[in-house]
Amino acid sequence: xxxxxxxxxxxxxxxxxxxxxxxxxxxxxxxxxxxxxxxxxxxxx
Numbered sequence: 001x002x003x004x005x006x007x008x009x010x011x012x013x014x015x016x017x018x019x020x021x022x023x024x025x026x027x028x029x030x031x032x033x034x035x036x037x038x039x040x041x042x043x044x045x
Contacts, residue, residue, distance in 0.1 A: 001015045001019055
């Protein structure tokens with residue numbers, strides 16, 4: 001993203017919007033992983 005904004009391929013606003021989407025996806029993956037791990041812990045006890 002930074003390279004695309006620096007090169008002028010994206011505006012800073014567009015870069016920030018895309019990074020917001022990427023961050024949302026990362027949080028979803030993290031939450032899904034934590035849920036899977038918690039479920040595994042709960043079923044072993």
